[in-house]
Amino acid sequence: MYSTLINHNGSVLKRTGLLFHPFDKQFGDLLDISREYRELEFGRYTSFFGLDGANYKYSGKNHLARPMPLVLSSFRDLALERAYYSGFLKNAPLIDLFNHILLNEYEEGQKLNAHKDDEPDLIGPIVSISLGAPANFNYGVNRNCTTSTLLEHGDILIGNKHFFDNYYHSASEPQDGVRINLTFRTVKDTISSKRS
Numbered sequence: 113m114y115s116t117l118i119n120h121n122g123s124v125l126k127r128t129g130l131l132f133h134p135f136d137k138q139f140g141d142l143l144d145i146s147r148e149y150r151e152l153e154f155g156r157y158t159s160f161f162g163l164d165g166a167n168y169k170y171s172g173k174n175h176l177a178r179p180m181p182l183v184l185s186s187f188r189d190l191a192l193e194r195a196y197y198s199g200f201l202k203n204a205p206l207i208d209l210f211n212h213i214l215l216n217e218y219e220e221g222q223k224l225n226a227h228k229d230d231e232p233d234l235i236g237p238i239v240s241i242s243l244g245a246p247a248n249f250n251y252g253v254n255r256n257c258t259t260s261t262l263l264e265h266g267d268i269l270i271g272n273k274h275f276f277d278n279y280y281h282s283a284s285e286p287q288d289g290v291r292i293n294l295t296f297r298t299v300k301d302t303i304s305s306k307r308s
């Protein structure tokens with residue numbers, strides 16, 4: 113049931129639902145985790161998890177992964193499976209894929225402004241899983257992000273590197289409730305020193 117939203121000049125973005133799974137327990141667990149570790153960053157709450165030493169550097173700041181709680185490890189398995197079966201990992205490098213997970217929490221009125229995920233340290237596709245309140249994901253070739261798709265509880269969005277290098281994207285305020293978004297990235301940088 114994949115629906116291809118973009119397939120243009122090498123940019124590919126797909127959205128689908130995660131069928132037959134309520135994810136209510138996982139949503140509660142993720143909220144607890146977020147509220148233990150979250151920091152306010154660019155208008156929404158963020159915390160970072162993943163494999164040992166994985167560091168996603170953006171806006172001049174390190175975002176070093178904490179060890180993954182089990183619930184995040186199981187979503188990572190799901191992200192890997194979906195990316196693999198939908199053909200996004202054909203030329204995947206032989207390194208630990210999706211070694212970095214960004215947990216975004218959006219409370220009422222919080223949103224994320226238009227940006228690109230084009231840091232040179234990122235490799236391959238990015239998978240994004242949404243839980244809780246729905247919100248619009250907006251994208252486009254400039255900061256206006258004129259195309260939108262509603263991301264609902266259990267939706268998964270996969271974009272290839274070309275998409276995230278070339279398209280701006282933003283997330284609107286959640287509609288009626290709290291929204292959790294998990295973003296799975298593969299980063300080249302690994303550091304073993306303390307967080308900054």
Ligand SMILES: O=C(O)CCC(=O)C(=O)O
Nearest residue numbers: 214216240249283293295
């Ligand atoms: O919340 C979303 O759906 C998008 C998150 C995102 O673009 C990001 O964290 O870079």
